[in-house]
Structure formats: C-alpha cells, structure tokens
Amino acid sequence: MINENDLTAPFSAIRRRIKEQAPLIHCITHPITMNDCANLVLTTGAKPHMASHPQEVAEVTAGAAALAVNLGNITDDRMLAMRRAAETARAVGIPVLIDLVGVAGSTLRRDFACRFIADYRPAVIKGNSSEMKAVCGLPSHAVGVDxxxxxxxxxGNYTEAERLFGQYAAAQHTVVLVSGAIDMITDGHVSCGVTNGTPLLAQLTGTGCMLGALAGTYLAAGSPWQAAVLSAVTMGLAGEYAAIHATGMGSFHMALFDAFTNLTDEQICTEARFV
Ligand SMILES: Nc1ncnc2c1ncn2[C@@H]1O[C@H](COP(=O)(O)OP(=O)(O)OP(=O)(O)O)[C@@H](O)[C@H]1O
Ligand SMILES: Cc1ncsc1CCO
Incomplete structure (x- = not known):
C-alpha cells in the first residue's frame, strides 16, 4: 500500500528549487501547443526555450537543465533536432523526457520513438494509454492523438495495467507516465495512480503535451519518479480548480493558467489523490 505522505513529501522542495534556480528547460515540440507549454513552464518559475532548428539545438540543450521532446505534428527537421539535442543531453548529463504523441497511429513516429528510447534512455517516457501500449508492441485503439x-x-484493469506498463518501464530502466482519467506512474518497482483531474482536460487540445512539459520541468529539480507524480497531481488539480470557474472551454483555458499560477504547496500536498 502506498503511503501518500511518501509521495507528496518531496513536492514542495521541487517547486521551491525550480523557483529559486529558474532552470532553462529546452522543449522541442510542435506549433499546436508550443505557446501553452512555454507559458506553463513559466508559471513554475523555470525558463522555457522552444528552439527546434537542427543547427542550433545542441547549443541550446548544452545550456539547459532538462530536455523535453514531443512527437506531435512531427517533421523531418524536428526529428533531426530531437536526436541532436538528445546527443548533447547525454554528453552533458541532463535528463530527457519523451512525449509519444501520435505513435499509436503512425509507424514513422513509433519507429522513431523506439529508436530514440533505445539510443538515449529518457528518464521519463510519457504517453496516453494507447500511445504507451503501441510502444509496448501491443494492439491499441487510438483515435488520432487521443x-x-x-x-x-x-x-477495473488497474492491476493489469500496472503489470504491463511496469514491465516495460523496468525493461527500459525508466519512469513511465501514462496519462488519462487515472494517470499511472511506474518504474516497474513502485507505481501509483493519480486521480486528480476533470474530463474537461481532455476537451482542451494539448493538455497532455503540457503535462509532458511540466514533468520535463520538474525533472530539473527532482527524480524522474517525483517529477512525473508531481506533474500529474499539478495538472489534475489545476484542472479541478479551473472547472469550478469555467463557463466554457475558453474560460476553462484561462482558468487553467490562473490555477497553475495560484496553486499552493499546501493544496498540492493535501489535495493530491491516489488510487
Ligand atoms: N476523463 C478524465 N478525467 C480526469 N482527468 C483527465 C481525463 N482525461 C484526461 N485527463 C487529464 O488530462 C491531462 C492530459 O491527459 P490526456 O491523456 O488527455 O493526454 P493526451 O492524450 O496526451 O493529450 P493531448 O494529445 O491533447 O496533449 C492529464 O493530466 C490527465 O490526467
Ligand atoms: C491535435 C494534435 N495533432 C497533433 S498534436 C495535437 C495536439 C495534441 O497532442
């Protein structure tokens, strides 16, 4: 049985370190959610850099504290940029997160992701349940990027999912963050399910991409496990607060960013909910 205090204990320290150190977070992502991801990183106190030109990413990653790459709306240039940035991340020893957007419906992305994971050993692999099943080599039922x-x-299937994704995480020596109504985080030895959130989060495009950018940010100040759990709790809780004030998806979007700005350590530690 997971002790909730053990899960939440490091949260405040990670949040404080990010505010004090304002680390540079290099995100290589796509135009659909780039602006939201950059603004979310800013709410934490960290500094986003969204550089994606293949000829400059190595230089940018060399000055960053973490690298988050996202396969959404993929292009040749961004694939090349992600590999070059990851080479540098490995050379300078900073953690990498990969967000598997769209791998379930694209052989190009799936092959790229599997090669990237094998070559660069990301600290966190994030995807929704269909994307994660696809990289595990299992049949999946994705609808586009959802x-x-x-x-x-x-x-009902939590224990089976824990076994399945845990096995993959252990084999890859990584932390897996599976997003959804229950966000499952596992390294194959320990796992937890975060139940904070609202169905409205699935109605706003890119909340999964934002979750990846947030986990990538926390990687600069905490372990991969802590970063993944804290990001899931933060996104879920922000969604819950935003849902209270929203009258439609426009105001939900704004209220979500207000919630990111205003969430306190106490709210995050006392209102986190786990399966
Ligand atoms: N039904 C739900 N109830 C509560 N929270 C949800 C629900 N669906 C998604 N979420 C939350 O929304 C966020 C994004 O998760 P989701 O699985 O939708 O990502 P995604 O498919 O990668 O999204 P995108 O491709 O739009 O970026 C997570 O924080 C998750 O907890
Ligand atoms: C809609 C969409 N298409 C490619 S990426 C993306 C944003 C959510 O991942």
Whole structure:
C-alpha cells in the first residue's frame, strides 16, 4: 500500500528549487501547443526555450537543465533536432523526457520513438494509454492523438495495467507516465495512480503535451519518479480548480493558467489523490 505522505513529501522542495534556480528547460515540440507549454513552464518559475532548428539545438540543450521532446505534428527537421539535442543531453548529463504523441497511429513516429528510447534512455517516457501500449508492441485503439476508450486505465484493469506498463518501464530502466482519467506512474518497482483531474482536460487540445512539459520541468529539480507524480497531481488539480470557474472551454483555458499560477504547496500536498 502506498503511503501518500511518501509521495507528496518531496513536492514542495521541487517547486521551491525550480523557483529559486529558474532552470532553462529546452522543449522541442510542435506549433499546436508550443505557446501553452512555454507559458506553463513559466508559471513554475523555470525558463522555457522552444528552439527546434537542427543547427542550433545542441547549443541550446548544452545550456539547459532538462530536455523535453514531443512527437506531435512531427517533421523531418524536428526529428533531426530531437536526436541532436538528445546527443548533447547525454554528453552533458541532463535528463530527457519523451512525449509519444501520435505513435499509436503512425509507424514513422513509433519507429522513431523506439529508436530514440533505445539510443538515449529518457528518464521519463510519457504517453496516453494507447500511445504507451503501441510502444509496448501491443494492439491499441487510438483515435488520432487521443487514447481509445478500450485502452483506458481504470480501477477495473488497474492491476493489469500496472503489470504491463511496469514491465516495460523496468525493461527500459525508466519512469513511465501514462496519462488519462487515472494517470499511472511506474518504474516497474513502485507505481501509483493519480486521480486528480476533470474530463474537461481532455476537451482542451494539448493538455497532455503540457503535462509532458511540466514533468520535463520538474525533472530539473527532482527524480524522474517525483517529477512525473508531481506533474500529474499539478495538472489534475489545476484542472479541478479551473472547472469550478469555467463557463466554457475558453474560460476553462484561462482558468487553467490562473490555477497553475495560484496553486499552493499546501493544496498540492493535501489535495493530491491516489488510487
Ligand atoms: N476523463 C478524465 N478525467 C480526469 N482527468 C483527465 C481525463 N482525461 C484526461 N485527463 C487529464 O488530462 C491531462 C492530459 O491527459 P490526456 O491523456 O488527455 O493526454 P493526451 O492524450 O496526451 O493529450 P493531448 O494529445 O491533447 O496533449 C492529464 O493530466 C490527465 O490526467
Ligand atoms: C491535435 C494534435 N495533432 C497533433 S498534436 C495535437 C495536439 C495534441 O497532442
């Protein structure tokens, strides 16, 4: 049984370190959510750099504290940029997160992701349940970049999902963050499910990409496990607060950013909910 205090104990320290150190977070991502990801990183106190030109990314990563790459809306240039940046991340010893956007419906992205994971050993691999099943080599039921209902992690299949994704995480020596109504985080030895959130988060494009950028930011100040759990709790709770004030998706979007700005350590530690 997971002790919730053990999970939440490091949260405040990570948040404080990010505010004090204002680390540079290099995000190589796509135009659909780039602006939201940059603004979310800013709410933490960290500094985003969204550089993606293949000829400059190595230089940018060399000055960063963490690298987050996202396969959404992929291009040849960004694939090359991600590999060059990851080479540098490995050389200078900074952690890498990969967000598997769209791998379930694209052989190009799936092959790229599997090669990237094998070559650069990301500290965190993030995806929705369909994307994660796809890189595990299992049939998945994605609808475009969204997870299919048949792949969702639920209280009914939680133990099986824990086994499946845990096995993959252990084999890759990484932390897996599976997003959804229950966000599952596992390294194959320890796992937890974060139940904070609102279905509205799935109605706003790119909240999964934002979750990846947030986990990438916390990687600069905490372990991969802590970074993944804290990001899931933060996104879920911010969604819950935003849902209270929103009257539609426009105001939800704004209220979500207000919630990121105003969430306190106490709210995050006392209102985090785990399966
Ligand atoms: N039904 C739900 N109830 C509560 N929270 C949810 C629900 N669906 C998604 N979320 C939350 O929304 C965020 C994004 O998760 P999701 O699985 O939708 O990502 P994604 O598919 O990668 O999204 P995108 O491709 O739009 O970036 C996570 O923080 C997750 O907890
Ligand atoms: C809609 C969409 N298409 C490619 S990426 C993206 C944003 C959510 O991942």
């Amino acid at each position: 997870a299919g209902a048949a792949d969702a992690v639920t209280t």
